[in-house]
Amino acid sequence: MRTEAALKDIFADDFRIGAAVNPLTIRTQEELLAYHFNSITAENEMKFASLQPEEEAYSFDAADQLVAFARRHGMAMRGHTLVWHNQSTGWLFEDRHGNPVDKATLLGRIRSHIQTVVGRYKDDIYAWDVVNEVIADEGDRMLRSSKWLDIAGPDFIARTFEYAHEADPNALLFYNDYNESNPGKRDKIYTLVKSLLEQGVPLHGIGLQAHWNLFDPSLDDIRTAIEKYASLGLQLQLTELDMSMFRFEDKRTDLAEPTEEMLELQAERYEAVFKLLREYRESISSVTFWGAADDYTWLDDFPVRGRKNWPFLFDGQHHPKPAFDRIVKAIK
Ligand code: HAH
Numbered sequence: 049m050r051t052e053a054a055l056k057d058i059f060a061d062d063f064r065i066g067a068a069v070n071p072l073t074i075r076t077q078e079e080l081l082a083y084h085f086n087s088i089t090a091e092n093e094m095k096f097a098s099l100q101p102e103e104e105a106y107s108f109d110a111a112d113q114l115v116a117f118a119r120r121h122g123m124a125m126r127g128h129t130l131v132w133h134n135q136s137t138g139w140l141f142e143d144r145h146g147n148p149v150d151k152a153t154l155l156g157r158i159r160s161h162i163q164t165v166v167g168r169y170k171d172d173i174y175a176w177d178v179v180n181e182v183i184a185d186e187g188d189r190m191l192r193s194s195k196w197l198d199i200a201g202p203d204f205i206a207r208t209f210e211y212a213h214e215a216d217p218n219a220l221l222f223y224n225d226y227n228e229s230n231p232g233k234r235d236k237i238y239t240l241v242k243s244l245l246e247q248g249v250p251l252h253g254i255g256l257q258a259h260w261n262l263f264d265p266s267l268d269d270i271r272t273a274i275e276k277y278a279s280l281g282l283q284l285q286l287t288e289l290d291m292s293m294f295r296f297e298d299k300r301t302d303l304a305e306p307t308e309e310m311l312e313l314q315a316e317r318y319e320a321v322f323k324l325l326r327e328y329r330e331s332i333s334s335v336t337f338w339g340a341a342d343d344y345t346w347l348d349d350f351p352v353r354g355r356k357n358w359p360f361l362f363d364g365q366h367h368p369k370p371a372f373d374r375i376v377k378a379i380k
Contacts, residue, residue: 094165162215268372
């Protein structure tokens with residue numbers, strides 16, 4: 049039996065508390081998820097390659113299981129993601145001879161995909177990450193190079209939002225990206241979204257992935273990013289929050305457990321972050337972690353092979369960590 053307060057209750061007046069899940073974790077973490085969280089996102093199961101691995105041969109089994117889990121527990125569900133340069137499939141960009149398709153064919157295929165997928169989950173999914181990670185990380189260049197950009201030009205972004213809106217006029221549509229608090233990338237994300245809004249594109253929110261670590265980004269940079277995005281009059285969601293124990297450049301692989309010092313730093317950092325997020329509760333409608341507890345995270349083995357990570361508020365046994373206790377103490 050759990051005695052700690054539930055995250056979803058602590059933040060009930062502020063924002064939803066979500067977790068990314070998969071068919072394994074809805075079994076292994078069911079009790080934790082049901083107790084603390086009131087929203088889920090499919091970690092991989094609604095990406096293009098998972099849903100339509102071959103043309104017109106959809107596989108909905110795994111995604112449907114997650115949707116059923118959300119229903120059973122009365123949770124909200126976010127959709128992730130419709131257009132992304134990764135976890136897509138070769139066939140989408142090619143004709144049957146392996147040559148690149150033209151722009152009309154590519155847009156026709158994504159429109160049909162969106163009609164099918166967004167249409168199918170209309171009653172269950174209230175918000176979609178429509179376009180994921182199209183901004184370039186480095187330099188002045190705005191859009192990252194991709195097959196999308198090569199074939200369709202920058203238009204694919206606006207068209208994809210229009211198709212999603214057409215498929216479900218009630219869904220909230222998000223642009224989602226990482227390194228969102230980095231000043232250079234922040235300004236590019238802002239500029240892209242602003243120009244989409246000026247073109248009348250149906251876009252309702254910005255997803256800040258928030259793959260952060262103990263040291264970066266600074267609280268000041270997070271705050272400035274939130275204020276800048278919120279100034280567009282959109283709602284914001286943290287869509288993939290985790291707090292890695294390691295700096296991005298850190299390659300160490302010697303730890304079997306987090307040190308006391310790491311757990312303490314992580315507690316301070318989570319406390320400060322959630323205090324800050326609460327200041328912006330008028331703009332932030334949901335905070336989703338990219339997982340739920342330290343027994344499973346995409347950061348195990350990424351980006352450093354053979355290294356475990358402990359980025360969440362709950363440990364490998366699903367017990368509250370120091371970071372959880374600090375948040376509760378700071379908020380109530
Ligand atoms: C996110 N990318 C993706 O949005 C999510 O779908 C995936 O499961 C994990 C992380 C973040 C990212 C990346 O994939 C590679 C390098 C940097 C950041």
